[in-house]
Every structure is written in structure tokens, then in C-alpha cells.
Amino acid sequence: xxxxxxxxxxxxxxxxxxxxxxxxxxxxxxxxxxxxxxxxxxxxxxxxxxxxxxxxxxxxxxxxxxxxxxxxxxxxxxxxxxxxxxxxxxxxxxxxxxxxxxxxxxxxxxxxxxxxxxxxxxxxxxxxxxxxxxxxxxxxxxxxxxxxxxxxxxxxxxxxxxxxxxxxxxxxxxxxxxxxxxxxxxxxxxxxxxxxxxxxxxxxxxxxxxxxxxxxxxxxxxxxxxxxxxxxxxxxxxxxx
Amino acid sequence: xxxxxxxxxxxxxxxxxxxxxxxxxxxxxxxxxxxxxxxxxxxxxxxxxxxxxxxxxxxxxxxxxxxxxxxxxxxxxxxxxxxxxxx
Numbered sequence: 578x579x580x581x582x583x584x585x586x587x588x589x590x591x592x593x594x595x596x597x598x599x600x601x602x603x604x605x606x607x608x609x610x611x612x613x614x615x616x617x618x619x620x621x622x623x624x625x626x627x628x629x630x631x632x633x634x635x636x637x638x639x640x641x642x643x644x645x646x647x648x649x650x651x652x653x654x655x656x657x658x659x660x661x662x663x664x665x666x667x668x669x670x671x672x673x674x675x676x677x678x679x680x681x682x683x684x685x686x687x688x689x690x691x692x693x694x695x696x697x698x699x700x701x702x703x704x705x706x707x708x709x710x711x712x713x714x715x716x717x718x719x720x721x722x723x724x725x726x727x728x729x730x731x732x733x734x735x736x737x738x739x740x741x742x743x744x745x746x747x748x749x750x751x752x753x754x755x756x757x758x759x760x761x762x763x764x765x766x767x768x769x770x771x772x773x774x775x776x777x778x779x780x781x782x783x784x785x786x787x788x789x790x791x792x793x794x795x796x797x798x799x800x801x802x803x804x805x806x807x808x809x810x811x812x813x814x815x816x817x818x
Numbered sequence: 819x820x821x822x823x824x825x826x827x828x829x830x831x832x833x834x835x836x837x838x839x840x841x842x843x844x845x846x847x848x849x850x851x852x853x854x855x856x857x858x859x860x861x862x863x864x865x866x867x868x869x870x871x872x873x874x875x876x877x878x879x880x881x882x883x884x885x886x887x888x889x890x891x892x893x894x895x896x897x898x899x900x901x902x903x904x905x
Contacts, residue, residue: 636879648876698904702850709897716890724871737874
């Protein structure tokens with residue numbers, strides 16, 4: 578069962594409230610209330626990038642700010658997904674064009690007469706098999722795009738990679754472990770469609786995160802920087818979670 | 819015996835002027851059937867992988883994608899049956 582359903586891994590906010598009340602804050606109830614409200618501080622309060630973005634429930638978007646009804650397996654109870662990224666749709670044009678071109682191959686074979694030495698039933702079977710293979714290719718390519726996502730929550734960044742149908746890799750790093758954010762963009766596509774790669778360097782031995790060919794990379798980098806600043810503020814104010 | 823199983827007498831034989839025609843047809847038939855069986859295995863893997871993916875990233879579209887995966891699996895079963903019937 579995914580951690581998202583496991584309430585024991587994290588501490589619910591209500592529980593924290595009661596603990597803080599019994600943990601010496603009873604002398605000042607206002608302080609306890611303020612602390613909880615700070616923990617639940619909405620992203621729009623500290624992020625100018627998110628202020629400009631509307632919450633969306635369109636699961637096909639490559640830049641999905643404040644997504645509704647989107648969760649991931651190791652998500653904590655009070656963790657909120659703030660930004661979900663995929664590769665820019667323009668990067669997927671390659672396999673779409675290939676698929677469309679492949680659809681015409683049987684017609685080409687027919688016009689040239691390449692399979693004319695086979696009986697009609699065999700030719701029919703070959704054509705059906707060919708289109709099934711194209712269907713499989715389209716399905717696999719779509720799944721690879723749809724489920725290879727980069728997630729920014731209020732606590733961490735998560736990179737979900739499915740290398741093929743058989744291998745997956747999910748890595749995450751806490752926001753406060755981020756040391757460096759690089760925005761790389763180059764080429765005609767990047768300039769024309771505003772896409773680029775965000776490299777996130779984390780502390781220690783943790784690997785570098787690469788958000789490849791994501792839309793609006795400047796916005797993503799700005800948002801990550803805002804998250805870093807917010808995380809530092811949380812630490813200074815003693816409300817880090 | 820193997821030839822009798824895979825190749826029904828009279829189907830397409832007249833279109834082949836050479837003696838090795840039966841062998842070529844048999845080869846094509848075996849290749850298509852093996853391809854269809856392998857594709858069926860691939861379709862099962864896709865369905866299983868979709869389950870893993872939808873457990874990893876939970877979106878409102880998960881149900882639709884699951885249905886697409888199952889339909890794809892049914893297609894591949896259908897194609898295998900079609901190959902067995904037609905070839």
C-alpha cells in the first residue's frame with residue numbers, strides 16, 4: 578500500500594496541534610494557533626510564481642501548477658503537491674510523426690507489391706499485426722511521457738522515472754537539501770516553445786536532479802528558489818517540518 | 819505432420835509456382851504466430867506496468883489508462899485468435 582494511505586508515517590496536523598498545546602504552549606494559546614497556521618501557509622502567500630497560476634485538474638498539462646486530485650506513492654499525509662512537470666509536448670512530436678508515417682507503410686507495400694507473393698489472408702494478417710505493433714508503440718510512448726514526471730511539493734522535489742516498461746526509479750530530495758538550481762535552455766525548440774532543463778544539485782551524496790525539457794523553465798527555477806527562501810524562513814522561525 | 823498442422827492443403831498453393839512455396843508460407847505463418855504470442859506477453863506486461871504506474875502517480879486519468887491497457891490486451895488476444903483462424 579502506498580505511503581499516502583499510511584497515516585502512521587507522518588504526524589497529522591490535528592495531532593500536532595494537541596501535542597503543541599500539551600508541550601508547554603498552553604501558556605500562550607495564540608502562539609500555538611499561529612504556529613499551525615504557519616505550517617499550513619498556502620503557497621500563494623510566499624510564491625509570486627504560484628500567485629499567477631490557476632489551480633488545474635487537467636492531467637495532460639506538462640506544467641501543472643497546484644494540481645487537484647494528483648498524488649504520488651510516497652506522499653506524506655500533510656504534504657501538498659505544488660507543481661507537477663512533464664516534458665514539453667513538443668518533445669513528443671517525434672514519436673507521433675513516426676507513428677503516423679508507419680501507418681502508411683502497408684499502403685506502400687501494397688503499391689509496390691512487396692507482399693504480393695503471399696495469399697490475401699496472409700497479407701491481411703500482416704497488416705493487422707503491423708497496426709497492432711504501432712498501437713503498442715503509441716501506448717508505450719504515451720505512458721512514458723505521462724508517467725515520467727517531476728514533482729515539487731512543499732517539502733521536497735521528486736523525480737519519477739520509468740526507463741522502460743520494466744524499470745522505474747523514484748528519487749526525492751528535501752527542499753532544504755537543494756544547493757544549486759541551474760536553468761539550461763538552448764536550441765531552436767527551446768527558444769520557440771519556451772522549454773529547458775532544470776538541474777537541481779543537492780547536498781551530500783544525493784544525485785543531481787534533472788527536469789528534462791520542461792515547459793517554462795525560468796518559472797520553475799524561480800519557484801524552486803522561492804521554495805528555498807521559504808524553507809530557510811521556516812528554519813529561522815522554527816516552524817520547519 | 820507438422821506441415822499438416824500449420825498448413826491446410828489448398829490454401830494459396832496455386833498462387834505459388836515454385837516447390838518451396840509451402841515452406842515459405844509455413845515460415846511466414848510461424849513467424850506471425852510467434853509474433854502474436856510475444857505481443858500478447860508484451861500486452862500483459864503493459865497492463866501490469868500501468869498498474870504500477872497508476873499506484874506511483876495517482877491522477878484522475880488512471881482509470882481511463884487502465885481501461886486502455888485492458889482494451890489493448892483484448893486486441894492482442896483477438897489478433898492471436900484471428901491469426902489462428904485466418905492463417
